[in-house]
Amino acid sequence: MSAAVPNAVREIADGYAFTGPALELGAVLLDGTAYADARVRVPLGVLNRHGLVAGATGTGKTKTLQLIAEQLSAQGVPVFLADIKGDVSGVAAPGEPGGRTAARAAEVGQDWRPRGCPVEFYALGGLGSGIPVRATVTSFGPLLLAKVLDLNETQEASLGLVFHYADRAGLELYDLKDLTAVITFLTSPEGKEELRGIGGISAATAGVILRSLTLLENEGAGAFFGEPEFDTAELLRSADGAGVVSVLELPAVQDRPRLFSTFLMWLLADLYQELPEVGDLDRPKLVFFFDEAHLLFKGASKAFLEAITQTVRLIRSKGVGIFFVTQTPKDVPSDVLAQLGNRVQHALRAFTPDDAKALKATVSTFPKSPAYDLGEVLTSLGTGEAVVTVLSEKGAPTPVAATRLRAPQSLMGPIAPEALRAAVDGSALNGKYRDAIDRESAYEKLAARAARPEAEPVPVPPAEPERGREQEREQERERERDRGGERGRDKDGGGLLGALMSNPALKSFARSAGTQLGREISRSLFGTSRRRR
Ligand SMILES: Nc1ncnc2c1ncn2[C@@H]1O[C@H](COP(=O)(O)OP(=O)(O)OP(=O)(O)O)[C@@H](O)[C@H]1O
Ligand SMILES: [Mg+2]
Structure with missing residues (x-):
C-alpha cells in the first residue's frame, strides 16, 4: 500500500485481507477519497450467513446486487435474482465500456472487462416473458x-x-x-x-x-x-464452470405482493426439503437476492413472518444464502435482520424527523467505527457508494468501511425485450416448462361425477x-x-x-x-x- 494511505484506511483494509476466495466489493472511502489499494471484500464462505443491501431510492442497491451476483456466477456459484423492476436482465449481457465506468474502475483499482453471465429467465406462471414457473x-x-x-x-x-x-x-x-x-x-x-x-x-x-x-x-x-411443476434443482446449475443466474422477471408483481411472497415461500420450502444438510461450506451452493424485499413482508401475518424467520435461519445449513435488498433496514423484521451477517448500506436520506430516527436506528446496528461518524457518512454517500461490514472467514464482523463500489461488468439496465425473448426461446428448459398441462384431476373428476345421474360415492378408506x-x-x-x-x-x-x-x-x-x-x-x-x- 502506498505511503499516502492514511492509517485509518490501512486498518480497515487489514480487516478485509482474507486468505480464501472472496468477492471484490470496492475500495475504502475516507473523506471523499477512494483508496484503490484498500480493498473491501466478502469471503465466499460466509455468504450463507445472509445479507442486506439497503439504501434510499437510486443510491445503487440494484447495481450492488448485480455486482455481487455476477462475481458469484464467475466463481461457479449459481444465483437467483428476483427482478421486480425489470432492471437486472442486463446481467446476461456484457457491460458497455464508457467514460464513467472507466473512471470508476480506475478509482477503485478494478480491472474492468465487459462480461455477461449465463442466465435463465423465469416468470411466475404465464405472467411475463420468462420460462413459466408453476407449482401444484x-x-x-x-x-x-x-x-x-x-x-x-x-x-x-x-x-x-x-x-x-x-x-x-x-x-x-x-x-x-x-x-x-x-x-x-x-x-x-x-x-x-x-x-x-x-x-x-x-x-x-x-x-x-x-x-x-x-x-x-x-x-x-x-x-x-398447475403443471408441469418447476423443479427447484434447476436453480443449482452451472454452465462451463460459471454458476447459472436465474432471473425471475416480476414486472407485474408490485401490485401482487401476495403472489410474490407465495412463490418465494414455496421455493424456499422446496429447496429446504430437497437439499441435504451440509453445514458451512467454503462456498455457497446458491445465493438468493430479493430486490424490493419490503414487498415480501408487507401485510404478512405473524405466522408467515415466523416461517420466513425460520427459513432464513435453517436454510443456511443447506448452503443457501439470502440477500434482502430494500430501502431501509426497517423494512425487514428484526428477527430476520439479526440473521443478516453481511451488510451493504447505501445512502439514507435525513429529511424528516422520521428519517432521522431511521438513520439513528440504522447506525446503531453497525459495529462501532473509530474512522467514521456513521450518521454523517450515511447521509453523504454518493451513488454506488455504501457503508459495508461483512463477516470475516472466522465469522467476526469486519471493520465498518465506507466503500466506493466496483462497476458491474455486465450491462447496467435491462437487455432488449427481443434479446430476452430469444434467450427464453433458446433455453432447453423452455420446452420442458412452456406449456401448461391440464391432466385429469379433481375438477374433471367431480364434474364427470356430477354429470352422472346416479353418482357413485367416491371410495374413501374408512378412518379406522x-x-x-x-x-x-x-x-x-x-x-x-x-x-x-x-x-x-x-x-x-x-x-x-x-x-x-x-x-x-x-x-x-x-x-x-x-x-x-x-x-x-x-x-x-x-x-x-x-x-x-
Ligand atoms: N456500482 C456502480 N457502478 C457504477 N454506477 C453505478 C453503481 N451503482 C449505481 N450506479 C449508477 O446509479 C444508478 C442507480 O443505481 P440503482 O438502479 O442500482 O439504484 P437503486 O438503489 O437500485 O434504485 P431504486 O431504489 O430506484 O431501485 C445506476 O443506473 C448507475 O448509473
Ligand atoms: Mg433498484
Whole structure:
C-alpha cells in the first residue's frame, strides 16, 4: 500500500485481507477519497450467513446486487435474482465500456472487462416473458396456502381437511380450480355425507376460503398453480464452470405482493426439503437476492413472518444464502435482520424527523467505527457508494468501511425485450416448462361425477377410529425421530409446524381421523408436500 494511505484506511483494509476466495466489493472511502489499494471484500464462505443491501431510492442497491451476483456466477456459484423492476436482465449481457465506468474502475483499482453471465429467465406462471414457473396446489400444501390466503385457525384447519379428503379420495389438486371444485363439493349435501366421521366444513368457512381463492386468482396466481411443476434443482446449475443466474422477471408483481411472497415461500420450502444438510461450506451452493424485499413482508401475518424467520435461519445449513435488498433496514423484521451477517448500506436520506430516527436506528446496528461518524457518512454517500461490514472467514464482523463500489461488468439496465425473448426461446428448459398441462384431476373428476345421474360415492378408506390410538402414538414417535434426525431442524419448537400442531381444531381432526396427516406435515417445516420427481 502506498505511503499516502492514511492509517485509518490501512486498518480497515487489514480487516478485509482474507486468505480464501472472496468477492471484490470496492475500495475504502475516507473523506471523499477512494483508496484503490484498500480493498473491501466478502469471503465466499460466509455468504450463507445472509445479507442486506439497503439504501434510499437510486443510491445503487440494484447495481450492488448485480455486482455481487455476477462475481458469484464467475466463481461457479449459481444465483437467483428476483427482478421486480425489470432492471437486472442486463446481467446476461456484457457491460458497455464508457467514460464513467472507466473512471470508476480506475478509482477503485478494478480491472474492468465487459462480461455477461449465463442466465435463465423465469416468470411466475404465464405472467411475463420468462420460462413459466408453476407449482401444484398439492405441493404447495395447506399451511402455506392458508398463510397466503390469510386464513384464520379454523379456516386453516378446514383447508387441511380439504387436502386430506382430496388425498384419500384420489382427487388430485393441481390447480386452483381443482381446489375450488373440491371445496364446493364438500359443502354440497353429498359432500357433507362423505365427510361424516372425519369432520365438516361450515358453509361460512368454505365461503371465506372460496372468496380468498378468487382473490388470489384475480391477482394472477391462477397461472402459477398447475403443471408441469418447476423443479427447484434447476436453480443449482452451472454452465462451463460459471454458476447459472436465474432471473425471475416480476414486472407485474408490485401490485401482487401476495403472489410474490407465495412463490418465494414455496421455493424456499422446496429447496429446504430437497437439499441435504451440509453445514458451512467454503462456498455457497446458491445465493438468493430479493430486490424490493419490503414487498415480501408487507401485510404478512405473524405466522408467515415466523416461517420466513425460520427459513432464513435453517436454510443456511443447506448452503443457501439470502440477500434482502430494500430501502431501509426497517423494512425487514428484526428477527430476520439479526440473521443478516453481511451488510451493504447505501445512502439514507435525513429529511424528516422520521428519517432521522431511521438513520439513528440504522447506525446503531453497525459495529462501532473509530474512522467514521456513521450518521454523517450515511447521509453523504454518493451513488454506488455504501457503508459495508461483512463477516470475516472466522465469522467476526469486519471493520465498518465506507466503500466506493466496483462497476458491474455486465450491462447496467435491462437487455432488449427481443434479446430476452430469444434467450427464453433458446433455453432447453423452455420446452420442458412452456406449456401448461391440464391432466385429469379433481375438477374433471367431480364434474364427470356430477354429470352422472346416479353418482357413485367416491371410495374413501374408512378412518379406522379403533386403530387411532396406537397409530397416533406411532406418529408421535415418528415425529420425534424426524425432529431428532435432521440436525437443526425446527429447534425453536415451532414456526408453522408448531402453530399447526397447537391448533386445537386440526390437532383433534388429525387424531380422530387417525390419518397420515401428522406424518405428512412433520416431513416439512412448512407443510409443503414432498413431490415425486
Ligand atoms: N456500482 C456502480 N457502478 C457504477 N454506477 C453505478 C453503481 N451503482 C449505481 N450506479 C449508477 O446509479 C444508478 C442507480 O443505481 P440503482 O438502479 O442500482 O439504484 P437503486 O438503489 O437500485 O434504485 P431504486 O431504489 O430506484 O431501485 C445506476 O443506473 C448507475 O448509473
Ligand atoms: Mg433498484
